[in-house]
Amino acid sequence: MSAIKTIANSALAGISIRSPYIKRFTYQSVRTNSTLKTSPSSPAPVSSSSQEKTQYSPLELYDKRVQNGRLNNDEFQRGILTSLEYLYEELVNYKPPKVKQPDITKSRSSTTTTNESIFKLPNFISKIFNKIEEKSGLEKEFESKIPHGIYLYGDVGCGKTMLMDLFYDTIPPHLTKRRLHFHQFMQNIHKRAHQLKIQHGHREDIDVMPYLAWELSETATVLCFDEFQVTDVADAMLLRRLLNLVLRKDHGLVLFATSNRxxxxxxxxxxxxxxxxxxxxxxxxxTHVIYLNSPTDYRKIPRPISSAFYFPKPGISYLSKTCKKEREDHINLWYKFFSQDHEIEKNISLKVWGRNLIVPKCSPPYVAQFTFEELCGEPLAAGDYLTLATSFESIIVTDIPYLTIDQRDQVRRFITFLDAIYDNHSRIAVTAAAPFQDIFVEPENIGSSVFALANKTDEEIDYKMDNDSLVTQHGFDKKIAKKAFMFAHLDEERFAFARALSRLTQMSTQNWIDDFKPRTKS
Structure with missing residues (x-):
């Protein structure tokens, strides 16, 4: 017995594991300049889809955009780009392995029975040799030629997405690539797993994960995740299995992720x-873990505020005739601007997971219009909002009422909708009962309707901001943090809520209206 332990300990001692490292940088992110005219009274902009060449390295592309005036030169950004440049150079000569298509008809039990039942070691010996096998496997991973990816994290607004997108544009053309919002990726994986089980007679005993990993290897050698976050147990367990497969040596996937965590x-x-x-x-x-300790949230840099968000003036009732006329004029003006005078269509159907999502009013692919009740009062999910965001350049939401904890489901859907809009850089115009930082109130403050307040008692909220991580760690405005505290007490929910309010500020700027992503009409 002691001989076995001695052999095992010697084997473990002789294994050298390469440790990941964390880089810390401070930098300022600069939004690209735009010369498009966006006033609703002006002609609609003509979008030019200039494609960046992919033969540039990240530093070369950065230099090009600085030279063209699209970015300001920043030494902090250059420090971070050094790591991106290193990964790029490794990818230039990287040849990913060819992944063999697995047999999806095998059940989970058939793939594990042989390994588990033929020969069983005593528990303590089994654990020792499992450790040896696990660490030896890691060593082989590091000895392989698979480039280390990047995990880029930092607070909201520090420019992680800009850096990832810059890198994405320079990935060598011989490699396949995909760039997805993490939430969208998980929705696609759940959907595809469901489809595969249906295709194989609704069998619950088959293991679809190896097949999903193979499909991913067929479409992406470099996978870029934006907003990497895990909040759901089902997502966590599914992601664990998938990453264990696609990040193995025989799959060779390279991961680039951004996260607030x-x-x-x-x-x-x-x-x-x-x-x-x-x-x-x-x-x-x-991955190489890189922390962006940015002193500047570029979304807080003052910019021209567009008039895409309408709220009644102080003292004017939302349901008054005067306000009703202003709201109608506002929506008509922005619909005309977004639609570029294209024909209005009613009750258009979009396919989402095999079912129909009805768009009450739209001019595809330019603009869609919903009331808040149609958009968030119905049992819609992330897949619905992602479909809208990828189908339309702009979305108008009318009649957003005061919201309370009693409308938790509607608030959550609104946050999910805003996440989809933000990631796909869709434009948004609204009419609402109040500015977004004032629209979340206590239930007792609601007046005669959801568009009116009985009184304002924000000062009575039992809220201590001195040690609030949203303020001290993530740099959110204190008023936003206070509203988040009103809505939820779980960290992830409060963070998502505060982030949504912060993003609404950015989406109200002229830059956001200018710099949209054109869609194609299907």
Missing amino acids: APDDLYINGIQRESFIPCIQLIKNV
């Missing part, structure tokens, strides 16, 4: 989090 803070306080910790360690092992 450090890897060790992913899925914090989540159900069965201990089962997700190996996935966190895997991410740290196959």
Whole structure:
């Protein structure tokens, strides 16, 4: 017995594991300048889809955009781009392995029975040799030629997405690539897993994950995740299995992720989090972790505020005749501007997961219009909002009422909608009962209708901001943090809420209206 332990300990001692490292940078992100005219009274802009060449390295493309005036030169950004440049150079000569298509008809039990039942070692010996196998596997991973990816994290507004998109534009053309919002990616994975089980006779015993990993390897060697976050136990367990497959040597996927969370803070306080910790360690092992400690939230830099968001003037009732006329004029003006005078269509159907999503009023692919009740009062989900965001350049939402904790489902849907709009850079125009920082109130403050207040008692909220992590760690405005506290007490919910309010400020700027992503008409 002692001989076995001696052999095992010697084997473990002789294994050298490459440790991940964390880089810390401080930098300022600068929005690109735009010369498009966006006043509703002016002619609609003509979008030019200039394509950046992919043969540039990240630093070369950065220099080009600085030279063209699209970016200001910033030494902090150049420090971060050094790591991106290193990854780019590794990708130039990277040849990913060819992944063999797995047999999806095999059940989970058939793939594990042989390994588990033929020969069983005593528990303590099994654990020792499992450790040896696990660490030896990691060593082989590091000895392979698979480039280490990047995990880029920092607070809201520090420019992570801009850097990832810059890198994405320079990925060598011989490699396949995909760039997705993490929420969208998980929706697609759940949907595809469901489709595969239906295609194989609704069998619950088949293991679809190897097949999903193979499909991903066929479409992407470099996978870019924006807004990496895990809040749901189903997502956590599915993601753990998928990453364990696609980040292996025989799959060769290179991961580039941005997140507001450090890897060790992913899925914090989540159900069965201990089962997700190996996935966190895997991410740290196959990526270089870079922390952006930016002193500047570029979304707080003063910019011209567009008139796309309408709220009644102080003292004017939302339901008054005067306000009703102003609201109608506002919506008509912005609909005409967004639609570029294209024909209005009613009750258009979009396919989402095999069912129909009805758009009451739209001019595809330019603009869609909903009331808040149509958009958030119905049982819609992330897939619905992602479909809208990818189908339309602009979305108008009318009649947003005062919201309270009693409308938690509607608030959550609105946050999910805003996340989809933000990630796909769709434009938004609204009519609402009040400015967004004032629209979330206590239930007792609602007056004769959801568009009126009985009184204002924000000062009575029992809220202590001195130690609020939203303010002290993430740099949110104190008023936003206070509203988030009113809505939710769980960290992830409060963070999502505060982030949505912060993004609304950015989406109200002239720059956001100018710099939209044109859609194609299907």
